[in-house]
Amino acid sequence: MTEETAIASFRRVSPAILASARMAMANDIPDTSKSEISHLLKKAAPILGIDGATYHALDILLGLSGPDDWKGTRRPIVAISNAKLAEYMQRSVRTVTRCLRRIVEAGIAAYRDSPTGRRFVDRDKGGMITSGFGLDFTPARVRLEEIKESVENYQRELKASKDARRAVTRLPRAIIDACEEFPEKSDIWRSSAQAIIDGVASRAEQASGLESLYAEVLEYAEQRFQEHEMSSAGDTSVTSTTDTIPKIFSDSNERTRSIERDIIPPDDGSAAEMAYENKPEAAAGDMQNRLRQAEKTAGDIQGAVLDAVSIGLLQVGCRAAQECVSVEFHGWSDVVGAAEVMRRMIGLSEAAWVDAVGRVGRTAASVILATVLEKSLRDSYLIAKPGGYFRAMVDRAVDGRLHLSKSVYGLAQSEMNTRERRAKR
Template sequence: MCRRTFGLSDRTLGVLNALLTFHPRNELDPAESLVVFPSNATLSARVHGMPESTLRRHLGHLVRAGFLIRRDSPNGKRYARRARDGDQGRAFGFDLTPLLQRAGEIAEAAEMVEAEAEELRRQREDLAVDLREASDLSADESESVFTEIRKALRRVLSKEAVAEMRARLAVVLDALRSRLAAAKRSEVSGNDTQNERHHQRSKPYYPDESTAPPNEPTLEHVREVCPDIESFCPGGTKDWSSLFASVEMLGRMIGIGPKLWSQAVDAMGPRAAAATLAALVQRTSEIRNPSAYLTVLVRKARHGAFSSKVMLGSLSAAQS
């Protein structure tokens, strides 16, 4: 995990692991001899037939990195003398003592690398969330910056690369949010006649229970994908009317006013609007500005570019 901290490659670590297999115990005990003495041929076989020239190079890396100490014999061979009682006497080969001495340092380096990897994962997740919000708020999802970031997220990225992409995307998001805020202010500045018509049209719509257009989600699908809505519905979402009434109330709680809700119903239809708002309630922890988000969906629905059934399908796939 932390091999790069010490300048070691995967193959060098493979040689070190092979050396450890020649130690008779699973743990390194400072009270015992920690010298292992396999021949190059034996060690080569243990690392799947690595050429001896390559093996010597990796052993040199381990010595220079301070993970091994050479204990050379007078004739340069690796072996252990036997004591009179039959136990192992003095050994010549590679001393593993540095591993024991540096155990704390190695563990600390591994923890640091893991923490950095976790931070990078979090930053990648944040970048993906920002990208999804920007794509939802943008009328042109083919913008080059979106395409570039989507491709980049398929690769291994450094924390510096992720930070640079988030900074670029932040500029785009700020512009999109400002544009939506301006559009919202323009809508609010309508005349008294428009306001009156808005109040007339914001009354609850109770769709006909006997019909279920094929391009709209079923009530069962909404219940399955958006279980959080049930906790806000005392009597349960037994029909579309109860779901409609519940999401209309919840919409006000997350900042969706009556005018925007009426526009959603007009653009999407009562069932689709109720299903869409149920999905927004389910995703409140992810969507920073539900009102702006729904405004974009309404605009797409007016141009025939939005489907609540597809939206629920995507949410269901994300949950599985």
């Protein structure tokens, strides 16, 4: 078939659209498979700026492409009218038009317009495309290695950001414990920690500065411990106790909350969960009591949601979601760690995610998120708006009407049936 890519005169052409058209005319095309490129593009969606309705459109278009069209010198062209695609997505034609433009400008597809504007594909007896007009996904094949590298870099940056966020939450607490154990250094360490948090905007730089300060704290604590050991080495009249070990090496729950609030910065959603782990003081005011009651409610809801859901069941039921985010759900921490990527995959806003975490708990929200992503990956027609579907599930969880175990069990049973059918072939 021809390697020329025509763009209709009625289109408003941008440099990104022209760049995609040039890539579609390339002759040196890496060999790949429909499955590989589909998973890769879904992982790269947050990087490419594809979310919400655009992600839904991309999922449908990839599903309509022929598996053999991604091999050799063939070109994967999808011919579907905007009206039919709008019917599949349950959106307006104008919305579909904007979605297709975003896909093309993202550099993974190109317009291949016919003179009449109609989209169609002609194939020979062997199934090869002889002529076709529609959306050409050849640019995605041309950029295969580039997109792979971008996804790997993005996942590394995401992990580094998560580690830095945890460090900025964890290290000030450890430093506060050290201040209580060594009052002579309390003012210096507290002011240094506060200066790092107030003077540095980047979370990574904050984490680096706090790690350096914490290393100094550990070094001082070790010196004091050694001095104590040397001073009591020849004293037989004193019974040694384990209380000489500094509290900094243990997880103390007896922290002064007023001091923590002075040093520890807010942590976009995770601070509420951290506070739930700490026992509030008896003398807390009405505001703290209300917060504690809200946290208790979220904890109760989370327990009810996850009551009959095991990590093994989730691992079997959400196989496609795990492949999409490149994370195996061996434990609840794995599910929580993949939440940020899954949130972006379904086009859920950060504000909606933080609200869900505050209402049902981080683990329960992450499991609900994995379930929604799995359902949308299996059948994009069933869930037109994954973000809205997620929020509806959270509302049902708060009302006590969500039976998540049934949904996950159904997904797991469907996965097992699919495996059995494949084994019989």
